Amino acid sequence: MTDEIGWHTRQLQAALRARGAVGRCVDLADCNIDTTAAWHGLVIPGYGRELPDAVLVRGIAGGSFEQVTKRLGVLHALRELGVPVYNDARAIERTVDKSMTSLLLHAARIPAPATWATESAAQARRIAMREMAAGHALVLKPLFGSQGKNLQLVGEVDGVHHPMPDIDARYAGLAYLQRFVPPMASPGFDWRVMVVGGRAVTAMRRVSTHWIHNVAQGARCEPAVLEPALAQLAEGASQALDMDYAGVDLIAAASGPKIQVLEVNGVAAWQGLQRVTGFNIARAIVDDLLDRKLAQARRLAQQSLPLPERRA
Missing domain, CATH: 3.30.1490 (Dna Ligase; domain 1)
Incomplete structure (x- = not known):
């Protein structure tokens, strides 16, 4: 599910093809609810009366409160219908709403700024x-x-x-x-750690002379060693929000906990990170989707199948 077709979708489609799967790009804005169209009540472009085997959420277009509610509702419905959604609507809602992210990190005792x-x-x-x-x-x-x-x-x-x-x-x-967490060096930096399937897989430093360290705001990407402390915090943050995959932003602090979680991104971009790491992020996401998420959904579906009717 994506509102844009570009570098990330090409990476994911290539990783899916390598696994013998086909990835179709569908915009959630084009998905509809129609209880007369099929047993499941959804209309997913390109799927007719069927449903996809799995859904990977790459992007959700902005819109009115009503439009976004419908788009998330489609993701909720897919999950309830047994389609594995990666990340599902609940996880995305937890990260889109920064106050809920902060609340859940606090409840899990993950160090973060007040x-x-x-x-x-x-x-x-x-x-x-x-x-x-x-x-x-x-x-x-x-x-x-x-x-x-x-x-x-x-x-x-x-x-x-x-x-x-x-x-x-x-x-x-x-x-x-x-x-505000002041920079400990000049230029300042923070870390972006990618977590896939509950495991931190790679990291980078985002370096900038400005106090905002986002790549979209001009920060440069540098390779970073995935130290155990970074990996442990990033994995803990991802687990606290029940994420399939996440981009976790962390920063070094002079007071309080030495490393603190700033944000958790549920629809994380990784183009900048991919430029400075040899780890194939799209492949890791697709492998986790197919080998863990989809396989688990199929096992559960088999367990819930009705038993054959016994004859007297």
Whole structure:
């Protein structure tokens, strides 16, 4: 399932062909619910009255609340119909909603920056004032956002004061705030660790002179050794959110836990990471989808088949 056909889909299709499978690109926006069309009530372009053997979610187009709800509903329905979905709608919802990500990481005792989410502008200002008094700055993020877009510092950083913006005008009336983790070197960096099937498989450093380290914002990718501490935290974060595969962003911190999880990406891009690693990420994803997820679904389907009727 993808809203764009490009490098990632070509990589996945090649990995599927190598396993004797065919990958079709379908946009969730083009999938419909029609209870008259087939027993399952779904219309998936290219499949007629049938369903795919498995679904790999590569991208979901943005849209209205109603449109996105329908698209996720199709993924929910596929899972309930026994089609393995990689990552399924529940996992994607946990990572798209950054506040839920933070809550689940906290519940699993995964170290992450202190986080707040509030619909009250007054409460957001009080949090910022309290944090500033304690010597901390904050990062204000859109609840639903990616690629480092629309992130804003709040508080004093390097002698410059950054005021709290109007959350109603720019952040849909909700303040999602994380304690700012200052860079420990110049230029600063964080890590992106790829987790597939619960196992950390490869990593890179994202290096930038700017405090935002996303590749889409100009950071450069460097190879990184997948140290045990990085692997353990990334795997723990993926498990806490019940992910099939995930891109986990981590950062070194001068205070508190030495390494902290910043974000978990449920529809992770890996083109930059692939450039600096010899590990074939698309192949690992496809192998895990077929050998674990699809095989498990087929075993469960066989176990649930009705027993042959006994004759007297």
